[in-house]
Amino acid sequence: MPLFILLFLLPAMAFAGKTLPATNFQVTHNFIEKMSNEHQFDKDELRSIFAKITLVSAEKPNKTTPKKPKSKPLSWDKYRTLFITNTRIDRGVKFWQENLPALQRAEKKFNVPQEIIVAILGIETNYGNNKGTHPTLETLARLAFGKHRRWKFYQKELIEFLLMSRENALPPLSLKGSYAGAMGYAQFISSSYRYYAIDFDFDKKIDLFNSPTDAIGSIANYFDKHQWHDFGPYARPITLTNSQSMYAKSSTNKPKNSAQYWRNKGFKIDNDINNKTKLAFIKLTQDDHFETWLTFWNFYVLTRYNHDNRYALTAVLLSSRIKQQFNQPNSTIL
Template sequence: MIQHYKKLLLAAAFVCTHTAVANNDASLAEKEKQDFILEMSQKHGFDQQFLTKTLDQAKVKQSILDAISRPAEKTLTWSQYRNIFIKPKRIEGGVQFWKENEADLNKAYQQYGVPPEIITAIIGVETLYGKHTGGYRVLDALTTLGFHYPPRSKFFRKELLQFLLLTREEKVDPTEPTGSYAGAMGKPQFIPSSYRHYAIDFDNDGKRDIWNNNTDVIGSVASYFSRHGWRRDRPVTVPASNVDNHHNEMVKAGMKPSIPVERLREAGIDIDEQIRPEQLSSLVELMVTDGKEYWAGLHNFYVITRYNHSNMYAMAVYQLSQEILKARKSTES
């Protein structure tokens, strides 16, 4: 009987502690929200009542917190990740998207130097050419992550700030836009800060519509890459062979190209001879079913990682782009 009472007391203590922690978390979130409203009012001229009403309409969603905790890049090998994106459906969809939007893709290439297959592949990887743009309200996503996800709350509060500025500028009700669990929007999945800084009105109709206007979508992706330093008609990546454990320090040097190709060759690594020796590269390591594969990540590969900071993402975009290009050429021959 005494043991039974002890168990009951322990259970009650756990419930009380858990409730107290939850209440503290809720109180902290509410304080941070009020501080955010005050800052938006003082620095950006928002009406406090409008912001309070808007944020009160936001719904905190556990599904968003669950999704942000398990991104595919952290849980899949490259072989598994590749199989998600390099599929006939996505390749055929890319050929069709290119065919339907050829004039805009050519215009983007002429103006920004970003080839049609790269722009098409980005849209294909992000949303399957607009079929999957996300079903969460952006307001819900950014409020949930901005006030209830401590590991990255500062980042998402900044994106919430950018979102509110964006909707004011574009004259859009902030409760209406939908996107991913992380608040990314439209066919190219721009987060609010990217939307404000890189989205363009490519058809000059007075709007930057990245949901329904493919002209704006294409121009905005090209603008993003151009602003991040894309180099016209330069290679993206090439295989690197004869790599072993002696080259680990080169792998650990990071995403940004910092190793002259000549040095990679001097270390015994085989790189396509067409790549200039002075060109800087990273050494990209990818886990595959039967071990590892390696690539020389050149400048334009690094630019792709500015869209999503993942070597696997950049490689998926690149390889999808090449499959789309090959399939398109086969339909023309």
């Protein structure tokens, strides 16, 4: 079908609610024009690629259809049991044993403990066993071109995805990942892949889909670039009074004030913590109460990978369990 006829038909399709080739939509052609002008992509090549994925045209809103209620976030005790299991710990030990040289190199180069890297890979993809089955190009296009509240973010990630594919000679139609566009062993989004992924197995390509070694180095590099403090502590449980608990945040809480500052406010901070060490406090929801933790800088860096405090603390606890079973000396200090 000639392009001018296709574009004429687009408004009539707006409320069809059908799954159609992406090239049936004006937004796709606008995007292709942008990629050609700003990043020198070949228009015909992009049209050919986008013709092989589908988008869903907008449907008329049904005012009688009730909105789905928002699901309640899992409580901390339920969340951690999804990941801290004997099976995942055993697989973590096996992965560590099989990839020991790469993990040792990453720790030496970036000063990120091996067990933290192993734990992140365990949480993200169960050591490469669950990298995702959603076609990433189509996933990002649907999120970028639809009515998602973060469509601008996903359009940026779609741009990064195409640049990433071109830079690493990866076939964009073959790549698969999560429902939100995260990819490979480490579940990097496209921008993280471009800026933080590294060739750690020295084969002159960056491949987070098939190379656990590249994934190991890339995770360590990610934390290093987010200002990881060499072998610093992460978190410890702390009991707060009712008035003190107002300083414990459910969302990410960046350490800004020193231990001395909190001591002056009456907080009972352990004596082994230096007065100049910056601290923060978080609270995690259980079924009927809050659990409070004192957190250090490296805990905050963990939340740069995933902003959920539950994720970061799960990584800490899982890493400790894996290291204990791996039988390494000097277990991780919480």
